[in-house]
Amino acid sequence: MVGLPGAGKTTRARQLAVAHRALRFTPDEWMIALFGDPEAGGRRDVLEGRLITVALQAVRVGTNVVLDFGLWGRDERSALRWLAASVGAPCRVIYLPVAPDVQRARVAHRQVVAPHTTFPMADADLDAWRCQFQEPDAAELGGAAIPAPPSGSAGWAQWAAGRWPSLSAGERA
Ligand SMILES: Nc1ncnc2c1ncn2[C@@H]1O[C@H](COP(=O)(O)OP(=O)(O)O)[C@@H](O)[C@H]1O
Ligand SMILES: [Mg+2]
Structure with a gap:
C-alpha cells in the first residue's frame, strides 16, 4: 500500500486481506502497541524489517501478504518488488492518492473517532510529508521492470538491508 x-491505505488493506485471504502488516498498529509512538527513535525501521522478513516467509509458503507501510520512496518500493521477485512472488503496488483537503478532513475525523489507532498530525506535518512523498508513476503501478539500484549500492538486497536494519541477508535465504 502506497x-x-x-x-x-489501512481501510483498503483490510478489504484486500479479506478478499485475498492475506496477512496484513500495518506498522502503526505495532508501533502503538509496542511503544506508543510512531517512530520510537528509529524502531519503526527495525520493526518494518522484521515484518518484511515474516512477509517473505509467508509468501514463500503460499500466503498472500499486504504491506500497509505507506512507502513514500520509489527506492523502497523497488526494493520490496525485488524482494518479492527473489522468492518468486507476484507483487502489486497499490497507490491511493488523496487531495490535501480530503486528507485533512479524514485525519481529523480519525483522530476524533479512533484516537487509539493513530497519532496526532499537524497540518504543517501533512504539508511537509506531501513534499517528501514520491508519487508512483504509471510504469511502477503497472509492474514494469524494476529499475537499477542507486549508484553505490551493490544491489537491492544490500539497499534493503540498509533501509531496514533488521532485514538480514541470512534470514532471507
Ligand atoms: N475511500 C474512503 N472514503 C472516505 N473515507 C475513507 C475512505 N478510506 C478511508 N476513509 C476514512 O479516512 C480515515 C483514514 O483512513 P485510513 O484507512 O486509516 O488511512 P491510512 O491508513 O492511509 O492513513 C479513516 O477514518 C477512514 O475511515
Ligand atoms: Mg493506516
Missing part, C-alpha cells in the same frame, strides 16, 4: 496518512 500513500500519505489518511489516503485510506
Whole structure:
C-alpha cells in the first residue's frame, strides 16, 4: 500500500486481506502497541524489517501478504518488488492518492473517532510529508521492470538491508 496518512491505505488493506485471504502488516498498529509512538527513535525501521522478513516467509509458503507501510520512496518500493521477485512472488503496488483537503478532513475525523489507532498530525506535518512523498508513476503501478539500484549500492538486497536494519541477508535465504 502506497500513500500519505489518511489516503485510506489501512481501510483498503483490510478489504484486500479479506478478499485475498492475506496477512496484513500495518506498522502503526505495532508501533502503538509496542511503544506508543510512531517512530520510537528509529524502531519503526527495525520493526518494518522484521515484518518484511515474516512477509517473505509467508509468501514463500503460499500466503498472500499486504504491506500497509505507506512507502513514500520509489527506492523502497523497488526494493520490496525485488524482494518479492527473489522468492518468486507476484507483487502489486497499490497507490491511493488523496487531495490535501480530503486528507485533512479524514485525519481529523480519525483522530476524533479512533484516537487509539493513530497519532496526532499537524497540518504543517501533512504539508511537509506531501513534499517528501514520491508519487508512483504509471510504469511502477503497472509492474514494469524494476529499475537499477542507486549508484553505490551493490544491489537491492544490500539497499534493503540498509533501509531496514533488521532485514538480514541470512534470514532471507
Ligand atoms: N475511500 C474512503 N472514503 C472516505 N473515507 C475513507 C475512505 N478510506 C478511508 N476513509 C476514512 O479516512 C480515515 C483514514 O483512513 P485510513 O484507512 O486509516 O488511512 P491510512 O491508513 O492511509 O492513513 C479513516 O477514518 C477512514 O475511515
Ligand atoms: Mg493506516
